[in-house]
Amino acid sequence: MTIQADILKAYFARWDNDLDRAKTLLSNQSYYLEAWLVLSCHIGALASLRFPTLHDNESYKRLVLNYSGMSDFYEQIDLLFFFQWPRSDFSSHGDFLKLKNHAQIAKKIEAAFGDENTISGGRRYVSCSDFLSVLKNSPFPGFDEQNLQQYLPLFSNLELLYRYVRCRAVHNVCFPFVTKVHLSGGGTRYEDNHAITGAVLYKTALGILNNLRSECVLKNIWPWEL
Numbered sequence: 001m002t003i004q005a006d007i008l009k010a011y012f013a014r015w016d017n018d019l020d021r022a023k024t025l026l027s028n029q030s031y032y033l034e035a036w037l038v039l040s041c042h043i044g045a046l047a048s049l050r051f052p053t054l055h056d057n058e059s060y061k062r063l064v065l066n067y068s069g070m071s072d073f074y075e076q077i078d079l080l081f082f083f084q085w086p087r088s089d090f091s092s093h094g095d096f097l098k099l100k101n102h103a104q105i106a107k108k109i110e111a112a113f114g115d116e117n118t119i120s121g122g123r124r125y126v127s128c129s130d131f132l133s134v135l136k137n138s139p140f141p142g143f144d145e146q147n148l149q150q151y152l153p154l155f156s157n158l159e160l161l162y163r164y165v166r167c168r169a170v171h172n173v174c175f176p177f178v179t180k181v182h183l184s185g186g187g188t189r190y191e192d193n194h195a196i197t198g199a200v201l202y203k204t205a206l207g208i209l210n211n212l213r214s215e216c217v218l219k220n221i222w223p224w225e226l
Contacts, residue, residue: 004220012213018042019205026198032190033175039201040165046208049223060166061158069207070200074158076125078195079109082155083116090163099151104140125195128152161196161204 022042025035044060050067051059065071081088083106090096099105112134113123131152135143153159168174177194192198216223 005217008213008217008220008222012209012216015042015046015209015213019202019209022205023202026202029189032198033169033173033178035198036165036169036175036178036201037173039198039205040170042205043208044166044170046205046212046223050212050226052224056166057162060162063208064158064161064204067208067211068204069211070204072127073195073200074156074161075153076127076157076195077131077152077155078157078160079113079119079124079126080116081160082106082109083119085155095151096154098147099154100144100147101140101142104143105135105148108134108138108140125157128156157196160194165196165201 019039019042022035022038025031025038043063044056046067047056047059047063050063054062064074068074085091085096085102109131113119113126128149132145132149135148136145139145164176168176177192177196178198179191179193181189181191183189212223215226219226
């Protein structure tokens with residue numbers, strides 16, 4: 001074992017301690033929301049280390065896809081968000097407006113998977129390939145397949161992780177994926193309302209750390225040198 005490998009392992013051991021503390025916060029209802037903030041910030045910090053020349057949105061999402069070991073999950077499309085996008089905070093966002101024929105696409109998807117009132121008990125999250133196959137098998141006049149392929153990822157779990165956790169939670173202390181429940185005897189508890197839960201966020205951060213560590217130790221270089 002080289003000296004460099006020893007140094008790298010000691011360096012990453014400090015990150016292990018940080019994630020252990022975040023896990024402790026996650027297990028305590030009094031600090032549940034703080035755990036979300038800490039975990040998202042840890043992912044952001046690791047993204048900056050691994051991709052120092054990229055903008056935050058690109059480095060964060062690339063790190064999650066490439067290092068979490070959960071790319072299939074994060075690439076899934078949240079159909080409820082897709083249906084509700086016109087009523088969301090991103091209804092007038094420039095990137096989302098680049099998707100053509102949202103209303104027509106939504107009708108086809110509803111016919112295949114159910115509408116927003118029924119998918120929560122069925123298939124709320126689907127792969128991009130399953131989503132696209134619905135439109136390929138039953139296209140409507142004016143359907144632009146290339147446009148859909150390009151902008152469909154905006155409705156993915158990965159995009160929602162970045163926009164609603166990395167940005168909204170960290171910058172605005174807003175947690176749309178967590179419901180605050182007031183107990184009859186006083187006090188509160190928190191309930192996850194999305195596939196991205198506190199446990200999933202911890203699993204994501206842990207996967208990133210372990211995979212990044214393995215690559216750095218194997219190559220005997222720092223994350224920003226990869």
